[in-house]
Amino acid sequence: EAGVAQSPRYKIIEKRQSVAFWCNPISGHATLYWYQQILGQGPKLLIQFQNNGVVDDSQLPKDRFSAERLKGVDSTLKIQPAKLEDSAVYLCASSLDGRPYGYTFGSGTRLTVV
Amino acid sequence: AQSVTQLDSQVPVFEEAPVELRCNYSSSVSVYLFWYVQYPNQGLQLLLKYLSGSTLVESINGFEAEFNKSQTSFHLRKPSVHISDTAEYFCAVSPSQGGSEKLVFGKGTKLTVNP
Numbered sequence: 001e002a003g004v005a006q007s008p009r010y011k012i013i014e015k016r017q018s019v020a021f022w023c024n025p026i027s028g029h030a031t032l033y034w035y036q037q038i039l040g041q042g043p044k045l046l047i048q049f050q051n052n053g054v055v056d057d058s059q060l061p062k063d064r065f066s067a068e069r070l071k072g073v074d075s076t077l078k079i080q081p082a083k084l085e086d087s088a089v090y091l092c093a094s095s096l097d098g099r100p101y102g103y104t105f106g107s108g109t110r111l112t113v114v
Numbered sequence: 115a116q117s118v119t120q121l122d123s124q125v126p127v128f129e130e131a132p133v134e135l136r137c138n139y140s141s142s143v144s145v146y147l148f149w150y151v152q153y154p155n156q157g158l159q160l161l162l163k164y165l166s167g168s169t170l171v172e173s174i175n176g177f178e179a180e181f182n183k184s185q186t187s188f189h190l191r192k193p194s195v196h197i198s199d200t201a202e203y204f205c206a207v208s209p210s211q212g213g214s215e216k217l218v219f220g221k222g223t224k225l226t227v228n229p
Binding site for chain 2: 004031040041042043044045048056091093095098099101103105106107108
């Protein structure tokens with residue numbers, strides 16, 4: 001089966017600019033996650049979708065971050081405006097039924113804010 | 115809430131030597147435990163997992179981990195490493211009940227295998 005697709009792979013922007021990341025999960029996977037991985041740290045969950053509804057966004061900085069999954073398939077994560085501390089790898093993952101042992105991760109988008 | 119501590123940020127070893135990557139966790143409820151591996155510029159890949167049953171779990175490429183409930187540990191071991199094992203390894207936990215499927219990761223251990 002095809003894996004979790006993410007684009008772009010790399011992005012460099014200036015602070016205060018906006019940026020968007022795209023994720024296409026494995027076909028049929030109802031649960032989609034966005035994780036932020038800052039250099040030297042483990043991934044941290046930003047938001048979890050079940051189909052097109054939000055299950056957990058408690059760690060999403062809502063003043064600047066937003067995410068949507070309109071048709072319950074692919075998803076977009078946006079940052080506006082970006083700060084230097086947003087430099088990180090943004091990982092998308094999906095699972096069939098939300099079970100943690102069923103996660104498949106994408107290759108991630110590496111964001112550098114200068 | 116759960117937390118994970120990986121005691122070593124970097125572990126250098128020589129090829130064919132044994133290695134142990136340490137992981138301790140904290141949780142007020144029962145947990146599932148995982149080890150993920152991340153090769154340079156790639157996403158996370160599941161290496162092995164403990165859900166229930168035998169406390170010793172193995173991966174297809176020679177790694178094993180043992181769940182120790184009394185010590186709240188899930189250390190990863192390999193008796194003889196290869197150059198290709200060079201990567202970053204993340205320990206993670208998730209509650210096994212309560213409906214929250216969120217993975218909580220440690221900070222990672224960078225394993226470097228030298229010739």
